[in-house]
Amino acid sequence: MAGNYILNVPKLRRRENFGKWAFAVENFLILEGVDINKEDAKNGGNTASVDEQKAIAKLVMTIDPSLYVHIKSEKTVQSMWKKLKSLFRVVTLVSHAELACYET
Numbered sequence: 135m136a137g138n139y140i141l142n143v144p145k146l147r148r149r150e151n152f153g154k155w156a157f158a159v160e161n162f163l164i165l166e167g168v169d170i171n172k173e174d175a176k177n178g179g180n181t182a183s184v185d186e187q188k189a190i191a192k193l194v195m196t197i198d199p200s201l202y203v204h205i206k207s208e209k210t211v212q213s214m215w216k217k218l219k220s221l222f223r224v225v226t227l228v229s230h231a232e233l234a235c236y237e238t
Contacts, residue, residue: 152222
């Protein structure tokens with residue numbers, strides 16, 4: 135099923151498209167039953183379940199290969215998401231206003 139709509143998710147190319155990518159990926163992962171905003175409590179973050187591994191793979195498929203170096207050491211989809219967000223999310227007055235619209 136993922137193949138049907140993953141084509142609508144742009145590849146992350148650093149800061150230039152993080153906002154659009156993040157919006158698309160969050161919705162793609164919701165359709166796949168993954169909550170990237172939940173805290174990783176199970177397993178202490180050491181061993182990923184099969185579902186966690188699938189979620190990580192789905193997220194990786196939406197990232198430009200040149201960015202893999204930044205996320206290779208991440209063990210959960212949530213930590214990977216936080217890492218990408220910290221690296222590429224640009225917060226300006228305009229983007230802050232746009233984010234506020236999505237978060238309400």
